Amino acid sequence: MSDITVTIDGKQCRANEGEYILNIARRNGIFIPAICYLTNCSPTLACRLCLVEIDGKRAYSCNAKAKDGMAVTTKTEEIEVERKAIMKVYDTNHPLECGVCDQSGECELQNYTLEMGVDHQEFSIADTIRPVHEWGFIHYDSSLCIVCERCVTICKDMIGESVLKTVPRGGVALPKEWKEVAPKDTYAMWNKLQKSLIGIASGADTLECTNCGECTAVCPVGALVGSDFQYSSNAWELQKIPASNPHSSDCSLIYYDVKQTNIKDPIEKIFRVSSDYNYAPLHGGIRYGYDFENKGEGKDQKAMKKAVKFFKEEADTIKFDSFITNEEAFILQKLKEKYGYKLVNDDAYAYKRFLENFRKTAGKSLYSGDIKSLQNSNFVVSVGSYVKSDNPNVGYGINNALTMNKGAGLYFHPIIDPIVDGYSKNMLCINHKVGVEESILYLVLDLFGDKERLPENLLKYLESFHSKEKKTIAEIVKEQVKEIVKDEESGEEKEVVKTVSKKIEKEIEVDKNSLYDTVGLDDDFDTKLKKMLMKKDKFFLVAGEDLYNHKRAENLAKLLGLIQRYTNFEILIIPSKTNTLGVSLICDLDEKVGKKVAGYNVKADFNLSALGKGDLSFPALNQQEGTFTSLNKRVVPTNVALSFDGYCLNDLANELGLKAENTIDYTFELGRVSGYKSEEFDELPNEFLNSGVENRGYLLDVESFEANDEVGEIEDIDFGDQSVVYLANPVMQFSAFTNRAHQLNEAGALYASSDYMEANGFKDGSMVLISTKDAKLAVAIKYDHQIKGMIPYLPTFDTKLEVMPFFEDGYRYAKVEIKGVQND
């Protein structure tokens, strides 16, 4: 891959043509000061600290592209003067408040001021009043802001919401006399700095975004901090516990920042969650939803005895969800082997079946893509995923691919999502009718399939959608006409030739694809697509949760397999919950429960619960060590952030005759499951290297099999005109666990767009009755400004709302009747 060599400070470095010098240096352990650059985002040239000399000329290493044979010097006397002056400018009028500042100790302004040896100040300029803003989850103190624009950049290039922008500072203009005193780049950078601050792009006075909090993570100073964290602890007192995101299947590397609760209470508490923002963004669910731990009351031996009795004498089924570790899944599987319990897990079961069908036509045990390859692609198609809420990290990946690689994309989903729509103007959101996903996948095969290789019968079937149609189009033609013009003065007549445009109607033969109609594409889709596909060479398809419990799931999975085999698309089939992939690979799952059910975090006859109030308390995922299988097909470790003094699943398993001292003893044994490796938990790394390489756990092995081409024809579901409700969680909520966190706790509701509320005369907060033949639910209706259209959704995060009866077979769309009820 590395095709060229550049010399940085005398060191030969292999690199790819066009890579940024700064990234090459970082990969090779060469330090170049830099503030404003963020990996995977576009360089903004705000700080100019990354100044280097390339072949004797000044350049900014964060946007200088490597060419073969370049010689880079990262430090010269001139550059050092410049860098020191830049830091002095940043320090002018910066409030001297490190003593109370939340960033102190991990502040890049502090660090570089010391690094550059700033020991006195010669610059000065009249100060401006820079106010403090409370933006909901986020606190912005503009007097601390150094306008590096990292927050703006990450929000635009990674998250895709462009909620922040630079706004006028309103101070005095930089006096010209500094031009003589300050070095060149320093003056230029100061001039820009003096003009701006950060504000909300829409002009609103609070943030109305998906609250990922990435802007607070990237802010190099204390300007942007989480409101809840503000002034609660000095950074260096917090111990960083490396872990993996327990709420969604991206399982990103996170750190739980832990310290004793307070002087009176020495029990540890999580104060915040931090991350390696250069390499993996986090979503709001984990940034703010970290304190979901279960409070144990010691080892409750009575409860344990009861549990053992129940398991030995009564239980025939264990029902659980996928918010568990691989090791726990392995324990459950071993219990099944020993006692013959049925293992029931709805989301993993659907996912497992889906993967099995996918394998038949794909010939591979797993899908081909991951977030990294998504970020590297330049044409993305998303089908069946409500990506903003289901798996925000996939959304960030899509946006990153679109913005950084000049990519384009198609987003197929029935719910109109302004957030996804805003990713890029080259993102075409197609809000199709419910249930036509099969047609969409066939369309993808039709549009992108390798016609040379596609099997005969499939080609024929695809051909059957095409027909020739006569179409009249208006065309403008230029015509030359001769005209006789009479010169008024001389009365002479002259012949002149004029060109006039003329509209003519023309009948042409066009290819008509009936799939367009089914999917709801415009007539000019062809033209749009052609434009979107220009210069595109890396294709990616995201398939989501809507498909797994679809009535046609089997066929959808097979279609995806064919797409992986016969098109250039890399495919990602998003696991619906944190460890859905892991559970589906490790456990031999059953469809239906038996007579007596033990539930693990799921309501049943006997409750093992990390959510509190169970018959036997178990630790939550921030109190456990173990591994998850992430959507990147990677087995990643997570460590204990908070202690739990009760029993865990391993203790129960030991009582039932298994034998392991710690849960993580099973990490090694996972090697018996196909795809997994026999590695000790303690040997698993969990970090990003300087080069951005994800050195975390290990990758699953992907096996190959003989593939077939058998796939059924389209049988889309027709939902008719009845009102439909969707099953999804609002942004930041993923499960009952996120809802336990103090910053996210809320009551579930029916979430609806303003269009829907207006059309039905509902008001925010009023009560509605949702009903079908066999289910009824009275619930408040809540306005969600982040969706549009006429499909409201019901959440799963609030255990008090019994929503599942509406979605009996697990399919995310249900026909219901929704009526307002009188509120008294």
Add this chain to the structure above:
Amino acid sequence: MELRGFKNRNATPGYIYFEGEKESQNSWERFKRFSARAVKGELFVGLWIVLREMIKFNIHTVQYPLQKLQMFPRYRAIHKLLRLFESGHERCIGCGLCEKICIANCIKIDTKVDENSRKLVTEYSINFGRCIFCGYCAEVCPELAIVHGDDYEHASEQRAHFGLREDMLTPIDEFKAKKQKEFPGFGALSKDADKFVKKTPLAY
């Protein structure tokens, strides 16, 4: 990030287990260890000094507790938390430097944001059972908020002995009676400190 700290599942975090010296295997080894521990020449050096000074009648014994020594300003005894002279507010801003620098790891601070959006120190504690009275905390404090007093009587019944903010902070009535003295000791600015400061230019 180094994961070593997470691999020891039985130890209380932060403690390093020390194997100790090898156990004696037989009576000869036991005898050797006993002699090495019991017979030490240094003992006689000390005894000689006491004897010598006794003969010279050079006696410095203070009749404690009837007599008490007046401590010098730089003596480092039980800490005090001071108030600002102008307003009477606590000086401590909760920067946490003392907590960080403390060699014995015995200072803890709790802070939060108050209703005026300022950082508020809600509790401050020093475990005097662990404090070695090194004075680093007083020296590092940018506000001259934590200082060493001259109260050296801090015997306690337990190993852990916590001083809380209310114990160390100048009581408000004492403060109003102008009894809080500026601290001249360890960590205070020298009289000529001004001479070493380069002024930052201001544009107005």
